[in-house]
Every structure is written in C-alpha cells, then in structure tokens.
Amino acid sequence: MPLPPEPEPEPGSVPASTSDGPWSIGELAEQAGTTVKTVRFYSDQGLLPERARSSGGHRRYAPDALDRLAFIRSLRNLGLPVPEVRRIVEEQAGAQGALEDAVAGQLRTLGSRLSALRWQESALRLVQESAPRERAERLRLVGALGAPPNTAPLAGFWRAWLPPLMPPKARAAFLDAAVPQPPDAPSPAQVLALARLCALVSGPCPTGPAAHPTQPAAHHAAGERESALLYAGLAEAYDLAALKMRAGANPEKGDALDCFVATYASVLRRRDTPAFRRELARQLSVDPRLDGYWELVADLLTPEGGRPEPTPGTAHDWLLAALDTRLAA
Known part of the structure; x- marks a missing residue:
C-alpha cells in the first residue's frame, strides 16, 4: 500500500x-x-x-x-x-522468526504474481505471433486458462478415469506422475500445449452403443489391491524405460520390459510365459489410447529448443514396442 x-x-x-x-x-x-x-x-x-x-x-x-x-x-x-x-x-524475543516468516510469505506472494505475469506475457505473444486464421481459436483456448494456470481439470479427468477402488495413496502417486506441473516461465508453445490439454480433458466423452471403451482391460480386473499393484508396478517400469529412452536406446529386452510384463501378470494372476506375453501384446495393442494427451504433456514439459522428456505415455509405447520386438525375435 x-x-x-x-x-x-x-x-x-x-x-x-x-x-x-x-x-x-x-x-x-x-x-x-x-x-x-x-x-x-x-x-x-x-x-x-x-x-x-x-x-x-x-x-x-x-x-x-x-x-x-x-x-x-x-x-x-x-x-x-x-x-x-x-x-x-x-514481538521482542521472537522478532527474528516473525521477520523470516513475513519475508518468506512475501516472496511466495511475489513469486505467484511474477508467474502469472509470465503466463500472461507468453499467452499474448502466442496470439500476436499466430497466423491470422489461427488467432481466434488460440485466443479462445488461452483465454480459458487462469494465470498462473490451474491443473485441476487434468486431475479431475484422471480421477474419473482410474479404477474406482484404487487406494487414495496409489491414486495420489499416479496423479503426481500424470498431471504435469506448468513451468513458471513458459514459452508460447508451452502455453498453447496446456491450453489444448485442458480443452482435451474438458470435452464430452463419447456415449451410446457405438462408443469405444475408454479404459484398459486391466481396469476391469483391478480391485483395491490389484489397482495399487498395477500402477505402482507400471510407475517402476516407466522409470526404468525412461532411463533407456534418455540414453537413446531402441526398445529392447531388459529390466524395464520384465517389470512391465510382471506387473500385468501379477494383477491378472498369471505366470509370465511366452503365451502370456503374446496375449498381453494383443490386448495392449487394442486398449484405448491416450496418445494425444501424452504428446501435449511432452510439449508442455519441453523448454524451447530442448529435448523432449519421456512421459508415462511415451514410456508405455516404448515398452509395448519392446514387447513386440522381443516376441518377433
């Protein structure tokens, strides 16, 4: 004041x-x-x-x-x-603690304001740099974002998608991995990626007899225990695959693929055999795809001119390709 x-x-x-x-x-x-x-x-x-x-x-x-x-x-x-x-x-004796608390609180407030200004600046740059035929759509998309943006729509989408009996701790761990944290200083491309992500998850779901299934088959067999095992195991497999992907490795056999297959075998109460792997590969190939979501997440997390980071979606694709390659061999 x-x-x-x-x-x-x-x-x-x-x-x-x-x-x-x-x-x-x-x-x-x-x-x-x-x-x-x-x-x-x-x-x-x-x-x-x-x-x-x-x-x-x-x-x-x-x-x-x-x-x-x-x-x-x-x-x-x-x-x-x-x-x-x-x-x-x-405060006399505790004056130093009060000062530290006040300064820390003011820094948080200023950080939030600066982040909001950076998002607004990049959104304006995005509109300014867009071709005339794209401006109306992009203005509508970025205008729906807050500043700084709120990822609640993304979290709400995944909560509705996950198995209903999934334990809260396992659900929270999955949301941490699936809901990206917006950068404090985004590029115009990152602003557009988050705007498209929010628009994607806010769209209406298909309904009626012709609608395709929206959840993997493994969800149907996943009770409370199974869903916790499924997503904990997949998270470990995705982390192992991400290490390979960052090193530029092609999809291949190894710990990541073994962990991936063992997770599904445990949830479905099956043994990891060649026959099971062939059946799993067929099932995963027809499971619903969320590629559009993960592509936008990669765009959001990649700084301007940077190398794309692996996401759970791209790691899943890498492991599925590794499974197909192993079966073909």
Whole structure:
C-alpha cells in the first residue's frame, strides 16, 4: 500500500536539534527524511510509541523512535502489509522468526504474481505471433486458462478415469506422475500445449452403443489391491524405460520390459510365459489410447529448443514396442 502524501508540518515544528531530549513529530519526521503525516499514521497504528505528550497535547518521541521508524519503513518498502509489520515490531524475543516468516510469505506472494505475469506475457505473444486464421481459436483456448494456470481439470479427468477402488495413496502417486506441473516461465508453445490439454480433458466423452471403451482391460480386473499393484508396478517400469529412452536406446529386452510384463501378470494372476506375453501384446495393442494427451504433456514439459522428456505415455509405447520386438525375435 503506498504511503500517504506528504502534508505540511505541524504548526510549531522546528528542525531537529542535537539534543537527546524528546522530539516533536516534526523533528522526528525531518530526522527520518519523511513526512509528518507518515509518522502520525504509524503512531496511530500503534507501530511507533510516543514517549509523552507536551502540555499542549503534542506528541513527543524518544530518539530511539528514529531506528524504529527506519525499520518500519524498510519493511513497508519491501511490500509487507501493516498487520505483518505490526506482528514483527511487537514481538521482542521472537522478532527474528516473525521477520523470516513475513519475508518468506512475501516472496511466495511475489513469486505467484511474477508467474502469472509470465503466463500472461507468453499467452499474448502466442496470439500476436499466430497466423491470422489461427488467432481466434488460440485466443479462445488461452483465454480459458487462469494465470498462473490451474491443473485441476487434468486431475479431475484422471480421477474419473482410474479404477474406482484404487487406494487414495496409489491414486495420489499416479496423479503426481500424470498431471504435469506448468513451468513458471513458459514459452508460447508451452502455453498453447496446456491450453489444448485442458480443452482435451474438458470435452464430452463419447456415449451410446457405438462408443469405444475408454479404459484398459486391466481396469476391469483391478480391485483395491490389484489397482495399487498395477500402477505402482507400471510407475517402476516407466522409470526404468525412461532411463533407456534418455540414453537413446531402441526398445529392447531388459529390466524395464520384465517389470512391465510382471506387473500385468501379477494383477491378472498369471505366470509370465511366452503365451502370456503374446496375449498381453494383443490386448495392449487394442486398449484405448491416450496418445494425444501424452504428446501435449511432452510439449508442455519441453523448454524451447530442448529435448523432449519421456512421459508415462511415451514410456508405455516404448515398452509395448519392446514387447513386440522381443516376441518377433
């Protein structure tokens, strides 16, 4: 909040002397390089105690009020609100902890504001740099995003998609992996990717007898225990596959593929045999695909000019390709 405008000094105020005696409000204001109105404001807020009042009722301050006033003004110049300043100056033994808490809170607030401004800037750049025929659609997409954006629509999509009996801890772990965290300083392409992701998950689901299934077959057999095993095992397999993908390895046999197959075998209560692997490959090849989602996630997580990071979706495709390659061999 901006400081009040400077008023005329109080009648009778004089330049501060070298005396250590009580200062008038005008003398304190002059010593501090501020205005009488500012000193009065902090006094009225209880932040700047008076030593006494003159016989005429004028405020008088001890010389140590100058240090208190300088401290208050420093806090206010950092953007701390008056209630926070009051809490800091009123705490004596715990003043350092109060100051640290207030500074940390102000940094969080400023970080959120800066992130919002960066998202708005990149959204405007996206619209500005778009071809005329694309501007209307892109403006509609990015206009639906908040700043900074909210990923609640993505989390809501996955909560509805996951097995209904999935334990809360396993569900939370999956959401951490499946819902990307928007970057603080996005490029226009990353803004567009998140806008398209939110539009994708907010669209209507197909209904009626002609609608295709939207969940993998493994979901139908997944109770509470099985769903926890399924997604914990898949997360481990995806992490192992991601290591191979970052190294540029082609889909191949190894720990990642073995973990992938063993996870499905455990959930379906089957043995990992060549016959089971052939059956699993056939089933996974016809399971519903969410490629569009994972492609947009990769676009969102990839900085401008950077190398795409593996996602659970691309890791799944890599493992499925590794399974097909192994069976063909």
